[in-house]
Amino acid sequence: MSMDGSVREITYLEALREAMIQEMRIDPSVFILGEDVGVYGGAFGVTRGMLEEFGPQRVRDTPISEAAIAGAATGAAIMGMRPICEIMFMDFVAISMNQLVNQAAKMRFMFGGKVKVPLVMRVPAGSGTGAAAQHSQSLESWFVASPGIKVVAPTTPYDAKGLLVASIRDNNPVLFMEHKLLYRMKGPVPEELYSIPLQKAEVKRKGEHLTVIAVSIMVPRALEAAETLSREGIEIEVIDPRTLKPLDAQTITDSVTKTGRVLIVHEAPMTGGFGGELAAVIVSGDAFDRLDAPIRRLAGRDIPIPYNRILERAAVPQVEDIVVAARELATQGR
Amino acid sequence: MPYHVSEVLAELSLDSDVECHLVSSLSREKLIWMLERMFLTRYFEENAEALYTRGLVHGTMHLSIGMEASPVGSIAAIEKEDYIIHHHRGHGHTIAKGADLTRMMAEFLGKEPGYCRGRGGSMHIADIEGGNLGATGIVGSGLPTAVGIGLALQMQNSGRVLLAFFGDGAANIGEFHESLNMASVWKLPMVFICDNNQYGMSMAAEKSMNIRHVAERACAYGIPGVTVDGNNVLAVYQAVKSAVERARRGEGISLVENLTYRWRGHSKSDRNLYRTQEEIKEWQNNDPIIRFSKLLLRCNVLTRSELELLDHRCRATIEEAAEAALTFPEPDPQTMEAEVYAP
Numbered sequence: 270m271s272m273d274g275s276v277r278e279i280t281y282l283e284a285l286r287e288a289m290i291q292e293m294r295i296d297p298s299v300f301i302l303g304e305d306v307g308v309y310g311g312a313f314g315v316t317r318g319m320l321e322e323f324g325p326q327r328v329r330d331t332p333i334s335e336a337a338i339a340g341a342a343t344g345a346a347i348m349g350m351r352p353i354c355e356i357m358f359m360d361f362v363a364i365s366m367n368q369l370v371n372q373a374a375k376m377r378f379m380f381g382g383k384v385k386v387p388l389v390m391r392v393p394a395g396s397g398t399g400a401a402a403q404h405s406q407s408l409e410s411w412f413v414a415s416p417g418i419k420v421v422a423p424t425t426p427y428d429a430k431g432l433l434v435a436s437i438r439d440n441n442p443v444l445f446m447e448h449k450l451l452y453r454m455k456g457p458v459p460e461e462l463y464s465i466p467l468q469k470a471e472v473k474r475k476g477e478h479l480t481v482i483a484v485s486i487m488v489p490r491a492l493e494a495a496e497t498l499s500r501e502g503i504e505i506e507v508i509d510p511r512t513l514k515p516l517d518a519q520t521i522t523d524s525v526t527k528t529g530r531v532l533i534v535h536e537a538p539m540t541g542g543f544g545g546e547l548a549a550v551i552v553s554g555d556a557f558d559r560l561d562a563p564i565r566r567l568a569g570r571d572i573p574i575p576y577n578r579i580l581e582r583a584a585v586p587q588v589e590d591i592v593v594a595a596r597e598l599a600t601q602g603r
Numbered sequence: 604m605p606y607h608v609s610e611v612l613a614e615l616s617l618d619s620d621v622e623c624h625l626v627s628s629l630s631r632e633k634l635i636w637m638l639e640r641m642f643l644t645r646y647f648e649e650n651a652e653a654l655y656t657r658g659l660v661h662g663t664m665h666l667s668i669g670m671e672a673s674p675v676g677s678i679a680a681i682e683k684e685d686y687i688i689h690h691h692r693g694h695g696h697t698i699a700k701g702a703d704l705t706r707m708m709a710e711f712l713g714k715e716p717g718y719c720r721g722r723g724g725s726m727h728i729a730d731i732e733g734g735n736l737g738a739t740g741i742v743g744s745g746l747p748t749a750v751g752i753g754l755a756l757q758m759q760n761s762g763r764v765l766l767a768f769f770g771d772g773a774a775n776i777g778e779f780h781e782s783l784n785m786a787s788v789w790k791l792p793m794v795f796i797c798d799n800n801q802y803g804m805s806m807a808a809e810k811s812m813n814i815r816h817v818a819e820r821a822c823a824y825g826i827p828g829v830t831v832d833g834n835n836v837l838a839v840y841q842a843v844k845s846a847v848e849r850a851r852r853g854e855g856i857s858l859v860e861n862l863t864y865r866w867r868g869h870s871k872s873d874r875n876l877y878r879t880q881e882e883i884k885e886w887q888n889n890d891p892i893i894r895f896s897k898l899l900l901r902c903n904v905l906t907r908s909e910l911e912l913l914d915h916r917c918r919a920t921i922e923e924a925a926e927a928a929l930t931f932p933e934p935d936p937q938t939m940e941a942e943v944y945a946p
Contacts, residue, residue, distance in 0.1 A: 300758070326758060331785065332784055332785055332788065334784065334785055336747050336781050337747045337750055337778070337781035337785040339747065340746070340751055340781075341747065341750045341751040341754050341785065342751060343751050344688075344747070344748040344749060344750060344752035344753070344754065344755065345751040348751070348752055348755030348756065348759070350755045350758065367741065367744055367778070368744070368778075371739075371741055371744055372739065372744055372745075372747075377944070378722055378943050379719060379722055379727045379729075380719050380723060380727065380729040380731065381719035381720035381721075381722050381723065381729075382941075382942040383718075383719070383729065383731040383732075384731055384736075385945035386945075416943050441944050441945055515944075
């Protein structure tokens, strides 16, 4: 807090960096590895300046070897270190998959509970930067389907810091999704070290007519849509799961029980997307009887992310899409 | 065609003076330990095979019969506090690293008191407390993980080393390259050891790579690489010892290739259609256990009756382990979710 009691504002990117710096200062087992995380400061600048404070052992540049980066994190984790690895773009995690899904995720179970694998894999995800099909994906559904891995996707600077601290302290592999379009977003972030428990969703805006469950970048888009809808007299409740796995189903169920209508929004393609899981959780739980309309999903189109600005924008839900879908759903059958 | 035994011996065999010198440089206790570990591995696997044939084993298994000198000679070159990571054909590594044979047999049988509480089975036996960081079932997958173990050992200034075992098949997956490259540029305290049994399932090594020896790839990483007669436990020991010393001095990794041969099929589904009985017989006549037994007799480390006693004791130990493990309880399905995530 500053002298006048207001909380300092920093960007999402700075909040992530601050989380790592503060954890590294108090815990010598925490270190960072990845491509160009050292003097370059990371492809998006998240680790900028960290080499100077912590040196090349703990802010460790690697060869372009995503499988070995993930493996190095996994092996170091089982030996008592707490590695944070940065994979430059989430798309490249495909190269790391074997180590993450077959090694990191399974070692604890497969070896009878004898090891723990406390690693964080930070992955810049999402479209909107003109980076085309191989630098723009949101691949969370691959990981929520892999027992042993946790999946976290913060949407504010405050959550970014607190959830990254919690992920570093967690004793399991955590896939930590950072949306590239959120890096420059500013918001209040306390200077002191704090953590936000995993598996705790947050109601980002209260409303009574409709529940919007949004993932990652879709949270700020839903909040923007909420302003427009509010002017029309439609009050939407925006829920940010924050941790996709393990999921805080209770917060979702409570909201749906109240509103009776659900719109699920994510950037990843509709088919096989996390929205299907959210819908299944709702209809198979206590909120089913309270539904007044079918659950609606708004998601990325089933295509690779295109390059052209118009095409790219049309590939994933935008604010106006959320407004239209929410308006239809809120008034359906009323 | 894989190597003829005569070719291996002509190219790689130790000079008999060197062999005698090695025998005299090692304690009697160490030499007998090596023979004992090889016997235990052989009898463990023969017993495992018999249990399988009797229908008492749920899953599959990958037997290393005929290859025992490679893990035993390698692990003889490290200390108790050092580490190993290995692969699906890993019974010998586990036994050489000092695993409790009853708990190991229990894991093979999927029992609750097994090393992995029946969750891992033959392909994933790990003895974490004993420095055995586990067997991985996907060919080559242990290698990137090994880099991380080596990195932790280096960052923690532990003074410990890691032996990372893999097979000839693993030398052709992409993770092999990424791992050796990264470990070499960071000068990690590790030795990469290839248990080259000359076949990746049915694929002969010579058809899967355009070089004669896996160890030739060392030059791509700027590290020492050596191929040894993998059925000579002392040759393996000597090569790995030298690589371990280099690793402990902080000079980085090495690649040691132990050229050997698996007598049994890849797994239980193998009908041996890719090789001849003559070839298998030729290699069975190059039994690493018999070779080492003869050497120890010739060098008067053991008498014939001491050898027989050791042999019988090892056989009995395994039989007792199997009998005990068969009586152990099965795991409870109710508890499965509890171990997916660490608290």
